[in-house]
Amino acid sequence: MRNNDVIQSIRYMMDVNDAKIAEILKLSGYRATREEIAAIFDDQDGEGPDASHELMAHFLDGLIYYKRGKSDKHPPQPIQIPVTNNIVLKKLRVAFKLREDEIQKILESAGFSINAPELNALFRKEDHKNYRPCGDQILRYFLKGMTNRLRGDEKAAG
Numbered sequence: 001m002r003n004n005d006v007i008q009s010i011r012y013m014m015d016v017n018d019a020k021i022a023e024i025l026k027l028s029g030y031r032a033t034r035e036e037i038a039a040i041f042d043d044q045d046g047e048g049p050d051a052s053h054e055l056m057a058h059f060l061d062g063l064i065y066y067k068r069g070k071s072d073k074h075p076p077q078p079i080q081i082p083v084t085n086n087i088v089l090k091k092l093r094v095a096f097k098l099r100e101d102e103i104q105k106i107l108e109s110a111g112f113s114i115n116a117p118e119l120n121a122l123f124r125k126e127d128h129k130n131y132r133p134c135g136d137q138i139l140r141y142f143l144k145g146m147t148n149r150l151r152g153d154e155k156a157a158g
Contacts, residue, residue: 001136003051004043006088006143007059011041013147027065028076030058056083060091067095085134086122089142093123096146103142110145112138 011021018037025032032055040051051059057079080087093103100119107114121132
């Protein structure tokens with residue numbers, strides 16, 4: 001999936017504005033310009049330049065800090081470039097404190113069925129014999145399910 005599309009989905013899922021996106025990036029040490037952030041959200045048709053892998057990696061790490069806080073036990077790791085769908089899925093799992101059974105339910109709620117071994121293969125290292133690349137479709141269904149989960153709960157509570 002395009003980096004812009006992932007960031008746009010997460011922004012909608014969490015119902016945050018551009019300033020909050022800049023704050024999330026800042027948590028991981030990335031100083032985004034207004035132009036960089038505006039370019040992500042002005043690109044509704046997917047024809048503009050995609051956000052860099054560096055920006056995406058910092059955004060995902062910043063999202064973990066934003067949702068969970070920084071930990072003295074776990075020093076910051078170097079960013080992983082290029083950012084693959086598997087990395088996006090892993091970082092979102094950490095940021096939102098999700099277990100694999102919860103991820104299965106999220107995917108199923110969005111209309112995608114996956115069994116435990118297939119899901120587990122998405123979280124393996126690339127050189128593992130059971131590694132499976134995460135396709136765009138799986139990531140889209142996951143983002144859709146997370147959006148339903150987060151925004152649906154807000155509507156039910158309000």
